[in-house]
Amino acid sequence: MKAKTCMAAVLMAHAVLARADAPAATNDPENHGAYLSAAFGNGRIHGGNASGYRWMRGRTFEVRAGRRQDDVFGLALPPAWAMRVDFVHYNEGHPDNNHRDGFALQWLVVHRFSRMWTGELGVGPYLSMNTTEVRTEAGYRQIDDARLGALVSAGLRLAVPGPSGTHLRLGYNHVAMHTVHRSDALVLGIGRQFDAAEPAPDVVPDGRLWLGGTxxxxxxxxxGTHGAHAGVIEARQYAERWGIGYKFLFEGDDGARVDRRGLAGQLWYVQPVTPRFSMSAGLGPYFAANRRDGNRTATNLLISFQAERALSARTRAIVNFNRIKTFRKTNDRDLFQVGLLRRF
Known part of the structure; x- marks a missing residue:
């Protein structure tokens, strides 16, 4: 939980910092500018497997990174209307026996009511992971329950003083999940709509190999587990907005269940935010052996959410959040890391 909260705070800071290289937000039909926001709040679960105390204990939060478009398949939208696609990490807090979070891909419609107020409505698939206990013939057993549902969101944005596009965002999230509990939550945070940006000429990530570590x-x-130190060695190549990465992960020993290491390959989508700052999301298979399970080797899913800052033409600082999903209802893991990539 601490790692995910730190990641939200870092991304919130990047979303609202004034940068000399960040152009002002506009409503130009060619604008494909990035959107960043982070918000915290509270909510309640109901139905399905909900039991005991059903409030989220104030630990609800979301982080959004998206791309705005003012046209659909080349057709311009009416004035004051736009659309956006967001990659969302959503945490539904800590009700009794249900600690669920996950990742959503949302399509949103955005309408500007006035100079100060903007509304948005979005929906999309939500891949969730819930740490919970279930009853079996042998007694209660703790599992990581993965399910696919839908995340429906509505937001109201209020422009505030600061860099162009900065706003407060009041959001409502509804999670619909078949056979298990649903949830509703209100979140309040801060965000920024950036104008379209391309990498600065001196830091364009061409097809050369980048190596680094986090x-x-x-x-x-x-x-029954504790946190551990973790490290990653990585090689990556970029091709405009896309990238391919290869990682060797050392997850560390949690003292009870997992001491895992292995190789992963990921496909990345990169969204420039300013000429020197970008956000990216990666997805791919992760082949790993767990020393605390007799060196059993298995195929997992590695989901990554990353911020990158070009320090020079050959060096990038990175901050990332990684989710390892086993799909065996056990031993899912979160990694929060910082490091550098160097071009060769």
Whole structure:
């Protein structure tokens, strides 16, 4: 939980910092500018497997990174209307026996009511992971329950003083999930709509090989474990807005369930925010052996959410959040890391 909260705070800071290289937001039909926001709040679960205390204990939060478009398949939208596609990490807090979070891909319509007020409505698939206990013939067993549902969101944005496009955002999220609990929550945070940006000429990530490493912490999403030190060695190549990455992960030992290491390959989508700052999301298979499970080798899914800052033409600082999903209802893990990439 601490790692994910730190990631939200870092991305919020990047979303609202004034940067000399960030152009002002406009409503130009060619604008494909990035959108960033982070928000915290509270909510309640209901139905399905909900039991005990159903409030989220004030630990609800979301982080959004998106791309705005003012046209649909080349057709301009009416004035004051736009659309956006967001990649969302959503955490539904800590009701009793249900600690669910996950990743959503949302399509949103955005309408500007006035100079100060903007509304938005979005929906999309939501891949969730819930740490919970279930009853079996042998007694209660803790699992990481993965399910696919829908995340429906509405937002109201109020422009505030600061860099162009900065706003407060009041959001409502509804999670619909078949056979298990649903949830409703209100979140309040800050965000920024950026104008279209391309990498600065001196930091364009061409097709050359980038090598680097990151270091941080790992948390197993099950009780009876502790945090561990984790490291990643990475090679990556970029092709405009896309990238391919290869990683060797050392997840560290949680003292009870997981001491895993292995190789991963990921496809990345990169969204420039300013000429030197970008956000990216990666997805791919992760082949790893767990020393605390007799070196059993398995195929997992690695989902990554990353911020990159070009320090020079050959060096990039990165901050990322990684989710390892096993799909065996056990031993899912979160990694929060910082590091550098160097072009060769």
């Amino acid at each position: 270091f941080g912490t790992s948390i197993t999403n099950m009780a």
